[in-house]
Amino acid sequence: MxxxxxxxxxxxxxxxxxxxxxxxxxxxxxxxxxxxxxxxxxxxxxxxxxxxxxxxxxxxxxxxxxxxxxxxxxxxxxxxxxxxxxxxxxxxxxxxxxxxxxxxxxxxxFYTPLSRAEPPSELRQAAYNAGAPLVGPAGDPSGWKVLPPFQFTGSLFNSRNVTVECTAAIASPLSFATGSPIPLFVKFTSDDEQTLDLLCTASSMRFALFRERLVGSHATVEGASSGSSNTFREVMGTAYFWPSQDGAVAQHGTRQLQGEIDVRKSLRPTFVFPRFSLRYHLSMYPCQAPGYVAANPDAPLFTETVTIHTLNPIGVTPRSYAPPGYAQSLEGNYNNVAGYLENGNQRFYHHGGFQ
Structure with missing residues (x-):
């Protein structure tokens, strides 16, 4: 001194x-x-x-x-x-x-700002508190965002072309805390029962949580192009599915799966800031199974933005509904599926900086 x-x-x-x-x-x-x-x-x-x-x-x-x-x-x-x-x-x-x-x-x-996820629907909160099964989109319409139906086509055993219609539902609001699951429902419809039996299984599903790091002057722009050379995209978690018990009896030509994506506790929350922003979204891709070749396997069937927070809503403790014996699958390589070369995130930058 x-x-x-x-x-x-x-x-x-x-x-x-x-x-x-x-x-x-x-x-x-x-x-x-x-x-x-x-x-x-x-x-x-x-x-x-x-x-x-x-x-x-x-x-x-x-x-x-x-x-x-x-x-x-x-x-x-x-x-x-x-x-x-x-x-x-x-x-x-x-x-x-x-x-x-x-x-x-x-x-x-190490600094982490605290933010809370939005509260789920009353029926989903009641299911969490009671340890009861989740009510699906049909019984709890305010608790789910049901996306417009979409179709994907492909070839089965090199002998015939098949088309499957799919409807996905994501727990609403699209606001989730780290360390909690994102509940999902996916419904498949087709006239071809063999195709449904082959594709509508847990192992054939390709559904993932992606993180986007936006770097540079476009970082604060809502809906900025993910094709920018200063946008970096990585898989942060893959969904796992099981046959849904919601709705009781399965109908001919229809299959329904229930699933989850774990939001890892270590993930950094969503934020928007000059020069650097962090965003998350969910994407599903055509199913993958032996004997089936999708017409456009690398094209996402949908992409939906979600917001990641650090805390659960007050009084809400989300729980997993995966049946015993169902474990989260290892994260696959979605880099090529997402349109990014595997080495795309290993670029070096000139000293002029980002434009």
Whole structure:
């Protein structure tokens, strides 16, 4: 403390893209000791308790000279080999007199803003609380988003072409917490019973949760093109299915599966911020089974955006409905299916930065 004039502590944060300077968006500081107020510095060791409150929002701009807008503070994001990072730091500064160098001690801290998923329908909440089966879309229309029916075609055993109509339902609202399942129902209809028996099984389903990292000036644009070279897409979880018991008797020409996707506890929540945003969506692809060749196996049948939060709704504890013996399948390689080469996320960037 010899020669010290003041001691201050601060929390700073910034976004850093490969090849670019850091974009600072937060600086919250507090003086712990000031010689002008407290006189001479204490001798020997000294300690000061402190507390810093971070704001829920901050001002940031997409470009250096653009107008700053208000955004929620994003979480720490420091994944290895990522083209962009968000880093929060705790900084202690010992200020000294004129012509003397200040002493600065810095350490990274891990920050996650808390947000709650929207509450599910009353019937789904009641099922969770009672440990009862989920009521499907027919009995709980407000608890599910039923997507428009779609069809996929293919060749069966190289002998005939077949068409299957499919209707998917996702638990509504499309807002889920990390560490919780996303409930699903999928209904198949076809005149060909053999095709239904072959395709409408747990092992043939291709249904996944994708994460999109949007980097650059388009990061805050709603509906920004996923084909951009600065958009990185990865599978964060695959669904597992089992025969549905909802609705009782199976009808001729119809099959229904119930399923889930686990939202891993380690996932970072959805956020939108200049230079870097994180979004999630669900996609289903044509079924895959021995003897069946889909006409367009790499084209998604649908894509639906979901929002990932850090906390469940107050008073709601989602549960898994997978029957005993059903385990989550290992995540397959959806990179080519999604239209991205397997090496597409291993690009290197020129020092000019992102445009």
């Amino acid at each position: 010899d020669g010290a004039k003041a001691v201050a502590i601060s929390v700073t944060a910034g976004v850093t893209a490969v090849g670019q300077e850091e974009l600072d968006f937060l600086n919250v500081s507090k003086d712990l000791w000031d010689s002008k107020v407290s006189g001479k510095p204490p001798k020997g060791k000294a300690s000061w308790p402190f507390a810093l409150s971070l704001p829920g929002e901050t001002l940031a701009a997409n470009k250096p000279k653009a107008k700053a807008e208000s955004y929620r503070l994003p979480p720490t994001f420091t994944e290895r080999a990522s083209p962009v990072y968000i880093d929060y730091k705790l900084v202690v500064t010992v200020r000294r007199g004129a012509f003397k160098v200040n002493q600065i001690l810095t350490t990274s801290i």
